[in-house]
Amino acid sequence: MAEINLLDCLPATTRDPKARAAAKTPEDRAVAKRFDRDFFDGERRHGYGGYRYDGRWLPVARRFVEHYGLGPNARILDVGAAKGFLMYDFLQVLPAATVRGIDVSAYARDHAHGGLAPLIDIGSADKLPYPDKSFDLVLSINSIHNLPLPGCKQALREIERVSRAHKFVTVDAWRTEEEHQRLLDWILTAETYMSVDDWHRLFAEVGYTGDCWWFIP
Ligand SMILES: C[S@@+](CC[C@H](N)C(=O)[O-])C[C@H]1O[C@@H](n2cnc3c(N)ncnc32)[C@H](O)[C@@H]1O
Numbered sequence: 001m002a003e004i005n006l007l008d009c010l011p012a013t014t015r016d017p018k019a020r021a022a023a024k025t026p027e028d029r030a031v032a033k034r035f036d037r038d039f040f041d042g043e044r045r046h047g048y049g050g051y052r053y054d055g056r057w058l059p060v061a062r063r064f065v066e067h068y069g070l071g072p073n074a075r076i077l078d079v080g081a082a083k084g085f086l087m088y089d090f091l092q093v094l095p096a097a098t099v100r101g102i103d104v105s106a107y108a109r110d111h112a113h114g115g116l117a118p119l120i121d122i123g124s125a126d127k128l129p130y131p132d133k134s135f136d137l138v139l140s141i142n143s144i145h146n147l148p149l150p151g152c153k154q155a156l157r158e159i160e161r162v163s164r165a166h167k168f169v170t171v172d173a174w175r176t177e178e179e180h181q182r183l184l185d186w187i188l189t190a191e192t193y194m195s196v197d198d199w200h201r202l203f204a205e206v207g208y209t210g211d212c213w214w215f216i217p
Pocket residue numbers: 035079080081082083102103104105108123124125126140141142143144146147
């Protein structure tokens with residue numbers, strides 16, 4: 001497995017963790033964790049503050065395809081697919097690919113970009129409804145850390161199980177105490193977050209052999 005930032009072509013996002021820490025309430029967190037309209041398209045204090053397609057995932061899709069050498073008929077699964085933006089962009093790069101997504105949010109699926117709702121299943125990362133080794137690439141960006149630790153571990157096992165080749169996850173993490181504090185200040189929905197070293201220990205414990213990167217606000 002490798003630590004690799006395959007998201008390095010995303011535009012930089014300005015975040016103010018201190019301001020969020022000062023403002024967020026337990027109620028804000030509870031609202032965000034419903035992953036419904038409030039989280040995606042409601043106020044910023046409840047999540048994205050407007051989750052709209054703007055093409056930013058297209059270079060990311062290209063990067064994945066090149067890095068993993070995915071062929072035209074590749075099978076790709078996005079766990080925590082939300083409104084399917086990255087799925088849509090995979091299909092721009094590989095129009096003959098089989099692209100599937102899964103997410104707990106019916107709101108996100110019902111508002112999927114580009115008519116992709118039929119390709120998005122409603123379900124949880126810790127119980128993937130797909131056969132063993134059925135995808136060439138399984139990826140999950142900023143999603144499995146929303147499960148409590150036992151579910152997060154199971155999600156990693158599931159990602160490992162349904163992939164026959166490549167796996168990639170991005171999770172909330174820190175390398176320094178300053179980054180740890182910024183993450184605590186920023187977090188709205190995550191249940192499982194830890195240092196980079198502890199994530200590596202967890203990956204080994206559950207037998208996750210894929211690649212990883214970190215969300216550090
Ligand atoms: C921060 S968003 C990330 C969305 C997308 N991957 C991206 O990077 O833009 C987290 C996503 O995980 C989904 N999610 C939360 N818990 C989940 C679970 N247990 N299984 C699958 N998806 C989940 C949410 O509905 C939401 O779409």
